[in-house]
Amino acid sequence: MTAGLASPSQGGAGRPRPWVLLAPALLFLLVFFIYPMADMLLRSLDGQGQGYTLEHYARLASEPVWLKIISITFQISLLTTLCTLLLGYPLAYLLSALRPRMAGLLMILVIIPYFTSILVRTYAWMVLLGTDGIVNRLLIDLGLIDSPLALMYNRFAVLLGMSYVLLPYMVLALYSVMRGIDSSLLRAAHSLGASRLSAFLRIFLPLTFPGIAAGGLIVFIMSLGFFVTPALMGSDLDTMISMVIQQQVETYFDWSFASSLAAVLLALTLIAFFVYERVVGMEHLFRAKQ
């Protein structure tokens, strides 16, 4: 029925209805995403044959260790977000100031690590940072230190490893926003008497807020569910929520409690989205392009 009256913007005659195009993806999500998620939520309420119960959540709330782990997860995620922002902002700024060709080339360098498994990259850091690793040996050979520094199995190592893995997301988010900022705005600011610093603080920085928000959200949410890096490079004090979920399933076969932990992780993620919605909803005033 689409023939004849279809407007040109809809692509002309014979084009299938939207739901036909959406169906495969929806079906896939239903089977492999919605169903498992619903199953997980139900398991977290499983009363072992006696209907539904909140006892798993009660346990989660009553034993301090779990709240501690949620708090550690939050801390590590926030710090990782901050590190990627501090490292990524100048890098994205540099890229956005280059000519498109050069910027594209350097952007490939930023993205290349993606082509390697995260496991391989994490082991590479371990080779670098270990007690007998390259960094320690170099420092000892140079006579700067006498005994190896503890670079591994601590918070520093976790933040380093995670920031390294997540940096490209932050750079891409910032770069796309910075690229859209009209450079004549900065010229205008200079012509109106602004020094480089004032022009940056009053004009450029506020215009990159949407990029900071978007990059921050992506990095923060990905950090919340991080597993490999904190598991391999952290100590017991850096235990994150996904690690205890794995532990509950693999070691204790406690699917219900693991599910309740996973539900909390999901809730945290949704809260982060909600906060972003609220903030960036307001920030729509601050779009770089008119």
Place this chain on the structure above:
Amino acid sequence: MQEVQSSDRPASAGAATARAPIGAGLSLSQVNKYYGKSAAVQDVSLDIEPGEFVTLLGASGSGKTTTLMMIAGFTDPSSGEIRIDGKSVNGLPASRRNLGVVFQNYSLFPHLTVRQNIAFPLEMRKIGRAERERLVRDALDMVHLPDKGDSYPRQLSGGQQQRVALARALVFGPRVLLMDEPLGALDKKLREHMQMEIKRIHNELGATVVYVTHDQEEALTMSNRIAVMQGGRIVQIGRPADLYERPANRWVADFIGQSNFVETRVLSRPDDNAPTTVGLPDGSTATVRGAPTLASGAAATLVLRPEKLRLRNADASHAGTNRLVGAVQEVVYLGHATRSLVRLPDGTTIQVQEANRTGSGQHAPGQAVSVHWAYEDGWLLAGDDGARS
């Protein structure tokens, strides 16, 4: 270092009397700009009087915007010197030149309100809050937008954004205002209205204005003087009437207004002020002004403006006047005037534009006619000038 003026300062463009005019003198001497090996601006020298409105007119790529950007301080000249009020500003950053700049796309800060946009240069100059508010209010009044202070730029129309950009560039009382195709994005009606507004503000404030445009009509309407640029050079500078009446070469004659070009040969040149006699393609002769350097026998191009020509029936005898004989090829009715295309025997066509008055003769296509012009209205150029494009 900066003077902040209120908008009620008496206008005194270029006047040496009364209080000192707010406008600063501006001079460029032998300014060049190279990008790699290619020259964007070559050997540009220009002296602008305080309070003068000077337009850099040229096609895209003529170097007019580059010249403006060098005055603004966004680009450094490769060589040459730019002086404001006699002081060299080479190497001085844009932020310390104290010039108002209006950009082609307005460049309003999208995250700030109109009021905050206009207050920005005042904040950069650390002007107190009360004074700042008063100056912003005055500036908004000046551009007739007193109640748009709390809007964001994207909530305004193109013309309103343009006014805000103008207010922001003027609020701190700059002595020189630079404008880069400020009306390019507006439609014709609004553009003409804004031209008048800019002229009014220029007259009120008396700041020196350097205006860049590719629109020759805009340049003619607004400027005290026009510098026509081509290929990075100034090919001619003068008052609008000078450029229109006495173009320096064929390119300028073609770029400013419409022109007919007739190839001729100089027959006699008595002395500087007497008319020159030239031979026309059909063998007759005409007397014209211009080209005092041409020798007898030299090739020359005769420039005839369409609106200065008259059509008569060919059979009527008008011995002794300048004329070309041909046949009407096409007649176009324009409302205020009628444009006729006349084909000469050698194939060239001449455009004639006559005002539509009661009784003005209408000619039909195919009719044999003669095209007449007064001696003062024929302008002679060297024939083989290299600047034709």
